[in-house]
Amino acid sequence: MRTRYSLFGFPGIIFGLFLVIIFLTSAAADNFDQLRKDAAKIKTIQARFVQKKSMKILSNPLVSEGLFYYAAPDSFRWEYLKPLRSVVIAHKGDTKRYIASGGKMIEDKTGGVQAMKIVLNEIAGWMSGKFDQNPSFATTLKEGAYTEITLTPVEKNMAGMIEKIKITLSKKETAVKSVKIIESANAFTRIDFSDVQINKVISDKTFQDAE
């Protein structure tokens, strides 16, 4: 199980993060009860993202771009458009991962799907705004010029993979400033979201067709 979690848990974590971010942003509040109430109002989310991976071996960050979709209660699509096209789709309790091969999107059946379900179950807590109650992370919220949320993994299997997650958002703006996933002193991933649209209709096909 550890294997699959390592390989495929990351998108799940990102899903969860995104939802946390959106909840926090829409709430613009500093108490968790209010966030839970606001979370219930969100039916759909869609956004673009740019991911910058920094590590010692890279002189410049490796930049990836993609799209994110969510529809309540449990449909996700996390899609990388470049440099390596891949899609993770969760819909009606079924989770699938696809990769581009020979010009087509083919299903990755390496066994990560089961693990994705477990991860998605974990973040179901986040979906309902209960991210401060998730036993996998210790959560702190710091107010300043920006609101900064820090998630620190408490479970050993994730602690080996992720050291800390920092979410920074502006109090005034409705958009998130940044998400930084810190793996070690020399390796981190920064994700910037843009064109965030909340409660706009998303076709069911988005969660059924990988192409």
Added chain:
Amino acid sequence: MKRIFPLILITIFLTSCQSLPVINASAPPADEKISACPFPFLKERYRLIHAIEIRMAGNSPGAIIGVTLADPATRLISCAILTAEGIVLFEAEEDAGLLKVNRALPPFDSADFAQNMIADIKLIFLAPAGKIVEKGILPGGAAVCRWREEDSGWIDVLSNQPKYIEIKRYSSCGSLKRHVKFEKTDKNIYQKIELRANELYNYSLLMTLIEAQPVKEELLINKAQGKKK
């Protein structure tokens, strides 16, 4: 049973060994100019990032991002494997034959994986550590140079005009272990690479170049900093 077992082993050994492909019109060995041989290898320090599709017998394909930092002068190799999502699954370096694994998450945490991966990277990007022992033409018409490796085995580097440059690594008893194909394009020689491995579990890698850039003093600086620590 005790008497039969060695016989079985000998039989397996003999049947697994094959003869190397015959090279015709072979030129005098070793002292010939190396420039006449196909040379798909790096000539200076380079950083290369590839999208890699992995295919293993009996498994569906997987996709990763591979980062390689290679110095042909010192044969220093640094490498990393990332998921599309950006998580680092594996990170290692080899300097002067010493392998150091900095990070290895499953399924890349087996004892042999790091060594095999570094060996594959060297095969693709660095000229063989050995001598050219034969040159000529293969029966199919491809120009070939045959290297004798320092440790064991042979490496054929061949040019199939106009489509491919190929590398074939043979074991000491002549069985084909690796086959690398570089697609000849107007772009970088490392734009499209295919590696096929013949092992207990066969696998192939289809590598598509994302980024390639020469590296100036970075490797030396990192090395010096490492030694200070």
